Amino acid sequence: MHENKPIGDVMLSVDNISLSFGGVHALENISFNIREHEIRAIIGPNGAGKSSMLNVINGFYHPQEGTITYKGQTRKQMKPHEAARTGIARTFQNIALFKGMSTLDNIMTGRNTMMKKGVFWQALHLGPALNEELEHREFVENIIDFLEIEHIRKTPVGRLPYGLQKRVELGRALAAQPELLLLDEPMAGMNLEEKEDMCRFILDVNDEFGTTIALIEHDMGVVMDISDRVVVLDYGKKIGDGTPDEVRANQDVIDAYLGVSH
Template sequence: MERTRPIGDVLLQVDDISLSFGGVQALSGVSFDIRRHEIRAIIGPNGAGKSSMLNVINGFYHPQQGRITFKGQTRRRMRPHETSSQGIARTFQNIALFRGMSTLDNIMTGRLLKMHRNFLWQALWWGPAEREEIEHREHVERIIDFLEIQSIRKVPVGQLPYGLQKRVELGRALAAEPELLLLDEPMAGMNVEEKEDMCRFILDVNDEFGTTIALIEHDMGVVMDLSDRVVVLDYGRKIADGSPDAVRGDQKVIDAYLGVSH
């Protein structure tokens, strides 16, 4: 595949991450890196700790042990809203849209971080506040065009079918103009056509905006097609890391998926 933006240096480095809930060890000593402009897949059987890994990266869970280095800086313990202001956005395995709001409002919410006019201007809705709103509206409309969801702009998202909701959620994450985009099973529960659409969107996001993407996906065909590198987790441990082809041939990975006893 031709790339307009070559894969660059390391954007995010996780080192020796361990996370447990009570007695359950969700992650133990996991390390890997994500490079600028690449699509990095995280795969593994159910319960392998993939979603926990994403939650750690965006600050929703706090690992008991380990280091996270983002954009060259080792990060202190952060709340999710702090990581998102640093440029990490994500979508969720179970759709987490704001169901009472329209598509447009949901995506505009994704841009809240970029809006700065204070309270008084907003109360007056005049001058700078209105200009700011329009400026961001233009950006959001570009995303709406990009995702081809113009016709549902003003529909409350609670009324949309599943596939479109997933697309709106991607739009909301994109609105924040993230440097690192985390996608938690973006294609779960979709039919083949919807999957193809979503794949194309992910590739376009990566290519046009240069966004670095880490994604969790169960559909191996998709993973092998999309990703530059794959990391495989099983029982909270990393068992393989490398190019799709290398990982596919790895005996440990095959065992993990086929369920060889440990």
């Protein structure tokens, strides 16, 4: 699966993270790591704290305890836009596209942080600003090509069907050339064909660009098929961690999913 980019060292490790909202403990003492070029799934029943975990990783929530070490740098908290600048991109469970903008503009926005030219050049739309715009346009066109969404390039995303919107959102995240890509339920609400497409894109992203992927997903078939390692959360606690086969055999995980008689 990863002939070009073998799984490497630990890229991100979360250590003893605890996060609570008032009396609700969303995450309790969670530790796990993500290695370079791997596909790491985070699973668990509803309300297990999976999305909170992603929000902690990209700085949207600030945990009360614990640290996050990303590419050798340990931090307690950071702002979301700083996380974006260090190479972490994400998609959302409920699509968070810019509805009034076209597909092209949405994906171009993903490259905003890499564009530097000031307002005066922008106003002239000549010379450096134009070159910059065209250079990034070319990169974005490659993504559009990769995700097979050429036909909706100029369509406002508000008018697109759900499956395509999810794809555009993936495109926007990819535009930032992330090293770590966080996907929050990329296949929720899709039919089988759309799911297969999305799986193919995720595997291709991982394989071609070597992007490390952390994903939350409820479809166990998908998770067990495409991920290298799985971490299982339940009620804010970690109950399992390992390869898909190990997790499948883990008694705690089976209990959490199927319920257990007391």
